[in-house]
Amino acid sequence: MDSSHEVAIIGSGFGGLGMAIRLKQAGMHDLVVLEKADEIGGTWRDNTYPGAACDVPSHLYSFSFEPKPDWSRKFPPQPEILEYLRHCARKYGVMPHIRFGTEVTEARFDGEAGLWRISTTTGQLSARVLVAACGQLNRPALPDIPGRDSFGGIAFHSARWDHSADLDGKRVAVIGTGASAIQFVPELAKRVGRLHVFQRSAQYIIDKPDRPYTALEQALARHVPGWRQLQRALIYTLLEARALGFIKYPWLLAPAAWRFKKNLHAHIKDPALREALTPDYPMGCKRILLSNDYYPALAEPHVELITDPIERITADGIRTRDGIERKVDAIVYGTGFHANDFLAPMKIVGLDDRELNEAWQGGASAHLGITVSGFPNLFLLYGPYTNLGHNSIIYMLESQIRYVMGCLRAMRHARLRWIDVRPDVQSAFERRMQQAMRDTVWSRGCTSWYMTADGKVVNNWPGFTFAYRNATRRPDPRHFRVRR
Structure with missing residues (x-):
């Protein structure tokens, strides 16, 4: 395992694979992809829930460079996305560069040598450049509920779904009602005998315009020149038009609010249940969800929505604050991820032995979401301020990858040992982000995974995606300190 490479990439999801592909296309073949699991795919490998x-x-x-003409549906299911990633890894020759079962525990920058010294569960290695493509949604979060470890039945997080668990006809509790839960709750409702759904806060859920693609549509995408590009451009434009509602004028989300009310009233006839499912915060403050079957599932007689706070998990059930204890055979946690801990639990040490978690004590920060001052030759993909509420994260990732490639070309051309974004440049970017964030809907009275515990929004990009692409079009040499 002890080896040296030009570039080491952590993670093999969309970001890591896209980075590796672009490196190989540019003739940079001295790279290694470090993957802690035994398969590629990132979040689409981990989330296999029904x-x-x-x-x-x-x-x-x-990827814009690898369109897929034969998608089965308008919205892709998990197995199809995972197979697409496998196809990309095979086609572009990335698989031989991946070291599976290799989790990074520490990366320490050696300023004199201009190398990252990387410790993993399978040994040591070094790299001139370190690209962290870990994503924001990769570490499941379990709720801090008293008695959680005392439960004697089946229990697992939705991102670690236990497919061996026999849930048919059983009494099942679901804790959490976020983006994952609204997808697996309807599937559970078809199987279990009794389903208790514990909701902390209501979500805005609108109808999902999903359907299978016809054979004609797939043929057009495969054989008609420009058809795929036109479809992609139309979808991008329609989604991008929603940005103003998130970043500046929340009243522009009124059509989506109308769709929410229509969807809710169409499927929930019980006034009390309808009220419980109506959020008490502005639309868009939390992620807007899409589903056609979540509300119908909650209306089933064997499904119960509970809004009273959970007091304790017992050996055989869940007790809420009103004193009611519901006996269950299994608990499924749909409680999201540690989205603000971007590189945890890795230990990242930069110049002057400074740790990244120390630099990020006030919340994660990176210039353009990519580079962190004091940590030379470290590049983040899907880092702070790069998540979206309205468009495709793949578009953002490709912008970041192009920026990193620009940095690497500049380093090679000028024969630089390392580059490090200047602290004043990063601070100025951070100020612009937080100033822009005040106008967004994400800062208007709700708590979400977009923000830290003290209420600072650090995950989302407060602008248009084309503005981000323009900002990352090429690295500005004036933004960096360099060592030749």
């Missing part, structure tokens, strides 16, 4: 699918249309949820 009903798992994407809420971004298929033709936009793919």
